[in-house]
Amino acid sequence: MASSADPYEIFNQSPPFAGLNLFTSDPTLGALVEGLPQAAIDELAEHGQAWGTPETFELGRIANQFPPVLKTHDATGQRIDTVEFHPAYHALMRRSVAGALHCSIWDTTAAASARTVARAARLYMTAQVECGHLCSMTMTNAAVSALAHAPSLAEHWLPRIRSRQYDASQRSFTDKSGVMLGMGMTERQGGSDLAGNTTRAERAGEGVWRLTGHKWFLSAPTSDGFLALAQTGDGLSCFLLPRYLPDGSRNGIRLMRLKDKLGNRSNATAEAEFEGAAAWLVGETGRGVATIVDAMTLTRLDGAVTSAGLMRIALAETTHHCRHRQAFGHLLIDQPLMVRVLADMALDAVAGAALAFRLAESYDRADSEPGEAAFARLMTPAVKYWVTKVAPPMIGEAMECLGGNGYVEESRLPRLYREAPVNAIWEGAGNVMCLDVMRVLRKNSEPLEAVLANIEDALGSTAKSTLNVLRAATAVALADEGSARILTEQLAMTVAAAALRRRFPSVIADAFLETRLGKPWRTTYGMLDSRFDAKAFINYLCPLD
Numbered sequence: 001m002a003s004s005a006d007p008y009e010i011f012n013q014s015p016p017f018a019g020l021n022l023f024t025s026d027p028t029l030g031a032l033v034e035g036l037p038q039a040a041i042d043e044l045a046e047h048g049q050a051w052g053t054p055e056t057f058e059l060g061r062i063a064n065q066f067p068p069v070l071k072t073h074d075a076t077g078q079r080i081d082t083v084e085f086h087p088a089y090h091a092l093m094r095r096s097v098a099g100a101l102h103c104s105i106w107d108t109t110a111a112a113s114a115r116t117v118a119r120a121a122r123l124y125m126t127a128q129v130e131c132g133h134l135c136s137m138t139m140t141n142a143a144v145s146a147l148a149h150a151p152s153l154a155e156h157w158l159p160r161i162r163s164r165q166y167d168a169s170q171r172s173f174t175d176k177s178g179v180m181l182g183m184g185m186t187e188r189q190g191g192s193d194l195a196g197n198t199t200r201a202e203r204a205g206e207g208v209w210r211l212t213g214h215k216w217f218l219s220a221p222t223s224d225g226f227l228a229l230a231q232t233g234d235g236l237s238c239f240l241l242p243r244y245l246p247d248g249s250r251n252g253i254r255l256m257r258l259k260d261k262l263g264n265r266s267n268a269t270a271e272a273e274f275e276g277a278a279a280w281l282v283g284e285t286g287r288g289v290a291t292i293v294d295a296m297t298l299t300r301l302d303g304a305v306t307s308a309g310l311m312r313i314a315l316a317e318t319t320h321h322c323r324h325r326q327a328f329g330h331l332l333i334d335q336p337l338m339v340r341v342l343a344d345m346a347l348d349a350v351a352g353a354a355l356a357f358r359l360a361e362s363y364d365r366a367d368s369e370p371g372e373a374a375f376a377r378l379m380t381p382a383v384k385y386w387v388t389k390v391a392p393p394m395i396g397e398a399m400e401c402l403g404g405n406g407y408v409e410e411s412r413l414p415r416l417y418r419e420a421p422v423n424a425i426w427e428g429a430g431n432v433m434c435l436d437v438m439r440v441l442r443k444n445s446e447p448l449e450a451v452l453a454n455i456e457d458a459l460g461s462t463a464k465s466t467l468n469v470l471r472a473a474t475a476v477a478l479a480d481e482g483s484a485r486i487l488t489e490q491l492a493m494t495v496a497a498a499a500l501r502r503r504f505p506s507v508i509a510d511a512f513l514e515t516r517l518g519k520p521w522r523t524t525y526g527m528l529d530s531r532f533d534a535k536a537f538i539n540y541l542c543p544l545d
Contacts, residue, residue: 023048263418
């Protein structure tokens with residue numbers, strides 16, 4: 001007798017992971033923004049609801065499935081140097097601009113004590129949906145700090161930057177309701193060594209300069225203006241190049257090709273030539289790097305925050321899968337090996353978020369508290385180094401937890417995995433971050449002592465020995481620059497443990513310290529022992545649906 005069962009019935013598959021509030025479903029984020037004004041908390045809940053819808057996640061998928069296309073000429077042969085984006089990309093841009101991800105830390109109406117942390121929270125949630133379009137948000141937000149060195153330029157640009165309207169039209173910034181800024185710093189022969197730049201700037205009269213040269217990476221090439229470095233007679237200097245000149249004509253910026261990148265595919269990154277491009281000086285001639293240093297700092301913070309967001313969504317989706325998928329007669333979440341792997345992954349995810357948000361907090365407090373300013377100087381490169389380094393292997397482990405389902409493109413995990421490495425490369429790769437840590441330490445001992453004083457109470461009984469280890473590692477690195485990675489990683493993980501103690505149950509910080517700093521043999525996930533309740537960690541950080 002034939003069976004009445006449907007031979008094509010699908011079973012033992014986890015339901016789709018979407019349709020959630022990215023704020024209220026995330027106790028980690030809730031703990032990290034505790035203390036913000038209630039109005040800010042309400043805005044974060046609204047942001048989390050809007051960005052957690054299935055429709056918004058789908059926009060992220062489509063924007064990456066249909067990457068931008070370079071259009072150098074129109075049908076008549078006229079040079080146009082533009083990029084076509086899928087409507088999904090513009091929809092994401094529109095949402096993020098409306099959420100002020102590109103400018104809110106410069107909003108004079110917001111409480112200064114919470115601007116950076118509140119924006120970091122929105123950025124953290126948005127990164128869980130789609131990171132490519134966030135390049136424009138990061139660069140615009142960071143570039144404003146450089147415009148402080150050119151008040152006359154800022155007077156014209158800032159009102160349009162602060163706008164919450166996304167205007168993708170191709171015309172002069174003077175005619176637009178809202179504008180975005182990009183950056184063109186690196187060149188093919190120099191990379192991170194900006195002193196090797198060869199682009200030249202020559203005076204053209206009435207405050208205008210003409211730039212001639214190339215840029216190896218020009219991200220978001222349809223931005224309304226670009227900060228760029230070029231050589232003058234006084235040395236490397238910073239300039240602002242509008243894409244369209246005030247009279248409506250196109251500036252001399254030629255897009256040569258788009259980079260075919262591993263990830264970050266929704267975002268266009270171009271190679272460009274400057275052919276006598278009109279530009280305006282930002283800051284003093286010969287002080288280009290000093291002019292953009294604050295912009296570099298803000299960009300590095302965003303790299304850590306978005307990496308933490310990628311880890312969060314990878315952890316949440318993996319936990320969701322393991323709560324619904326059975327193997328060998330039990331749910332995966334009930335398998336001892338699997339639950340310890342998940343808990344170990346969760347420790348990196350929550351530590352990365354705690355570290356990034358602690359850094360954001362220092363930015364909000366730096367103007368009024370010298371110790372926080374010193375903390376930010378030393379910890380910015382250390383935080384960027386560690387959080388962006390730990391994200392790719394953690395997301396790779398998440399993919400493995402889903403098995404074959406996590407490896408195919410219908411899953412979100414491959415896109416997250418391809419996206420993760422860029423933050424470790426952008427605005428200074430690992431060695432550059434370590435060299436910046438050493439540069440701060442060589443100037444004086446104040447930043448290190450400020451950091452150690454800040455974390456001493458949180459570390460409790462382990463404080464004395466832990467801080468002595470950091471002082472010893474500092475001495476070694478000062479004598480042997482080749483050991484700077486050891487110091488940078490120890491510094492980041494120790495401050496992460498202290499940040500965990502401030503915001504979360506002490507047992508989470510204890511587990512992090514035990515497995516990250518107490519046992520140097522650890523190289524893979526799943527190294528928690530039975531003293532720690534792995535399932536309790538998971539249920540606390542990723543509550544049941």
